[in-house]
Amino acid sequence: MKKEKVIIALGGNALGYNYEEQTKAVERTAHIIADLVEEGFQVVVTHGNGPQVGMIHTAMSDLESNYPMYSTVPMPSCVGMSQGYIGYELQSSIRAELGRRHICKNVTSLVTQVKVDPEDEAFKNPSKPIGRFLTKDEAMLEERKNQKIMEDAGRGYRVVVASPKPVEIVELGTIRALLDAGEVVIACGGGGIPVIENDGRIEGASAVIDKDFASALLAKELEADYLVILTAVEKVAINFGKKNQKWLSEMTIEEAHEYIRQGQFAPGSMLPKVEAALQFAASGQGRHALITLLNKAKDGLLGKTGTVIHG
Numbered sequence: 001m002k003k004e005k006v007i008i009a010l011g012g013n014a015l016g017y018n019y020e021e022q023t024k025a026v027e028r029t030a031h032i033i034a035d036l037v038e039e040g041f042q043v044v045v046t047h048g049n050g051p052q053v054g055m056i057h058t059a060m061s062d063l064e065s066n067y068p069m070y071s072t073v074p075m076p077s078c079v080g081m082s083q084g085y086i087g088y089e090l091q092s093s094i095r096a097e098l099g100r101r102h103i104c105k106n107v108t109s110l111v112t113q114v115k116v117d118p119e120d121e122a123f124k125n126p127s128k129p130i131g132r133f134l135t136k137d138e139a140m141l142e143e144r145k146n147q148k149i150m151e152d153a154g155r156g157y158r159v160v161v162a163s164p165k166p167v168e169i170v171e172l173g174t175i176r177a178l179l180d181a182g183e184v185v186i187a188c189g190g191g192g193i194p195v196i197e198n199d200g201r202i203e204g205a206s207a208v209i210d211k212d213f214a215s216a217l218l219a220k221e222l223e224a225d226y227l228v229i230l231t232a233v234e235k236v237a238i239n240f241g242k243k244n245q246k247w248l249s250e251m252t253i254e255e256a257h258e259y260i261r262q263g264q265f266a267p268g269s270m271l272p273k274v275e276a277a278l279q280f281a282a283s284g285q286g287r288h289a290l291i292t293l294l295n296k297a298k299d300g301l302l303g304k305t306g307t308v309i310h311g
């Protein structure tokens with residue numbers, strides 16, 4: 001029997017918003033991933049890094065300000081650090097959980113680079129929130145340090161950085177080889193380390209790629225059966241937060257386009273998820289994109305909940 005291939009994109013609540021939360025959240029997440037492996041799915045895990053890469057970037061900048069011997073750590077290296085430590089924690093927790101269930105499988109986290117277009121308009125219009133939520137006073141202080149600040153979906157102020165669209169996954173062949181070897185693979189963390197091609201060489205770009213778009217690209221390239229975007233809501237809603245709010249179990253491709261046109265999904269939160277889900281579902285027949293709550297992943301894949309867009 002063909003094993004169904006699933007790309008699982010983990011959002012903030014799967015990882016927590018600081019280190020302490022992360023260690024607890026990752027254990028819960030490992031159970032959920034292990035459930036899917038036990039169910040027989042071939043699993044690739046991707047994850048966000050917005051809070052973590054902001055934390056790393058702030059720490060690195062503070063280090064440079066306080067100790068002159070340290071020099072600036074560029075944003076792509078901060079993304080690499082976030083992939084490394086989040087990947088390590090996921091890898092060790094998932095491995096331990098599989099071990100407890102006597103499932104003998106390797107779990108590998110891969111530092112992944114993702115090419116972006118140097119002409120992408122996003123470089124001129126930073127829009128990706130990173131780091132912690134700031135008060136208005138803290139936001140004004142950051143603005144004085146030349147950081148760009150935006151209000152984040154009614155939840156406070158955050159630093160924003162450029163977020164170009166992913167174009168090509170440099171380590172795609174390695175991800176495929178690991179998956180074909182039966183491993184659980186963690187890849188494209190934080191949307192991947194953004195890189196641009198210059199005279200045949202690749203070099204880091206100062207940006208943070210949206211993990212939902214990188215996950216959709218990975219799912220397409222691996223010809224996955226499902227893209228599962230796990231977040232803090234069980235379903236996607238129209239008229240979200242209003243009296244006439246309606247939770248959706250399904251959207252056709254046409255409906256998804258129409259709701260996006262109507263502005264039903266908040267930019268920087270639900271909009272990229274629906275756009276990424278749509279991109280994957282529209283890329284071929286038999287491709288399904290599911291958006292649901294972290295602990296409903298298995299139920300969602302079994303068709304019991306979540307919002308699904310069918311290709």
Ligand SMILES: Nc1ncnc2c1ncn2[C@@H]1O[C@H](COP(=O)(O)OP(=O)(O)O)[C@@H](O)[C@H]1O
Nearest residue numbers: 011012231232233236237240264265266269270
């Ligand atoms: N139309 C909508 N339907 C459901 N949730 C929405 C909608 N618009 C905005 N949201 C918000 O988007 C959030 C998910 O985005 P976000 O927190 O950025 O995701 P992540 O889990 O990747 O960190 C939900 O928890 C919800 O508060």
Ligand SMILES: NC(=O)OP(=O)(O)O
Nearest residue numbers: 048049050190210211
């Ligand atoms: N890189 C990224 O999309 O991270 P978040 O999901 O944490 O915003």
